[in-house]
Amino acid sequence: xxxxxxxxxxxxxxxxxxxxxxxxxxxxxxxxxxxxxxxxxxxxxxxxxxxxxxxxxxxxxxxxxxxxxxxxxxxxxxxxxxxxxxxxxxxxxxxxxxxxxxxxxxxxxxxxxxxxxxxxxxxxxxxxxxxxxxxxxxxxxxxxxxxxxxxxxxxxxxxxxxxxxxxxxxxxxxxxxxxxxxxxxxxxxxxxxxxxxxxx
Numbered sequence: 239x240x241x242x243x244x245x246x247x248x249x250x251x252x253x254x255x256x257x258x259x260x261x262x263x264x265x266x267x268x269x270x271x272x273x274x275x276x277x278x279x280x281x282x283x284x285x286x287x288x289x290x291x292x293x294x295x296x297x298x299x300x301x302x303x304x305x306x307x308x309x310x311x312x313x314x315x316x317x318x319x320x321x322x323x324x325x326x327x328x329x330x331x332x333x334x335x336x337x338x339x340x341x342x343x344x345x346x347x348x349x350x351x352x353x354x355x356x357x358x359x360x361x362x363x364x365x366x367x368x369x370x371x372x373x374x375x376x377x378x379x380x381x382x383x384x385x386x387x388x389x390x391x392x393x394x395x396x397x398x399x400x401x402x403x404x405x406x407x408x409x410x411x412x413x414x415x416x417x418x419x420x421x422x423x424x425x426x427x428x429x430x431x432x433x434x435x436x437x438x
Contacts, residue, residue, distance in 0.1 A: 239272045240287060240328040247329060251301075251336040254343055256355045257437075261339070262332055264436035265362065268429065274315045274328055286313030287328055288335040295334050298341075302333035342366045342378075353378070359433035360407045364426035370406075377407035377426050383416070384409035 241263055248258035269289040270276040278284040284291050295308040311317035313331060315324045342361045343353070345368070357378060365375025370382055384404040407423040407430070410416075 240266070240274065240325075240332070241272060243325070243329045243332055247332045247336060251333055251340070253336060253339045253358070256339075256343075256358070258336065260437055261355060261358070262336060264433055265335060265359065266332070267436050268359075268432050274324060274331075277310060277314060283310055285310035286315070287331045290331065290334060290338075294338065295331075298334040298337040299330070301337045302330045304330050338362070355437060356430050356434055357405060359437075360405070360426050360430050363429040364407050364423055377405065377423060379406045380404070381406045381409035383411040383413055383420065 244259050244262050244266070248262060252258045253261060266272060266287055269284075270287050272287065274287050276286060276289065278289060282291050282293070290313060292308050292310050292313065295313060299305070299308050306319055309317055312319075312327065315327050318324070318327070339358050339362070342358055345366065360377045364377030366378055367376035368379045369376055370379045381404045406420075407426045409420050412418040412420045412422070
């Protein structure tokens, strides 16, 4: 259980607008249950405590004190370099996750700047891109299928709090007539439900 590392990482790498420690703890519980030697069945695999792909981890490694190339094996604690410990790997994994969430939070597509913590979790699971034209990933793109159908120019439905538009992962439909289900984000909607249970 690596939860004891979260508080210090959260204080050094805060994610604006969220309870960073609580947020990172929720993600770690969902992704790995705190078990460092986790690897997904996806290709390429997601690895370690926070279930990062090595290519993504390498983008943020410098901000977390890691200078060598990161591999899936390293994220799992199986390829330690000289002088490294499992604790260093665990701490770096949590740190890189925090930095990744900061990048999502500062992106232009984060619900037009009005995203919620659950949207960060959705982007982590379903892709943080916001391009509507890309039909894969991009969970944080504005939904075309849950738009207001009364005009030719889509006006996006707001969330329950009327604070932001409906995002692609939230819409249950894949077409404006609402006859085709949005099956591409079933896993992401389930992930967000788990996140809300842990974070709230």
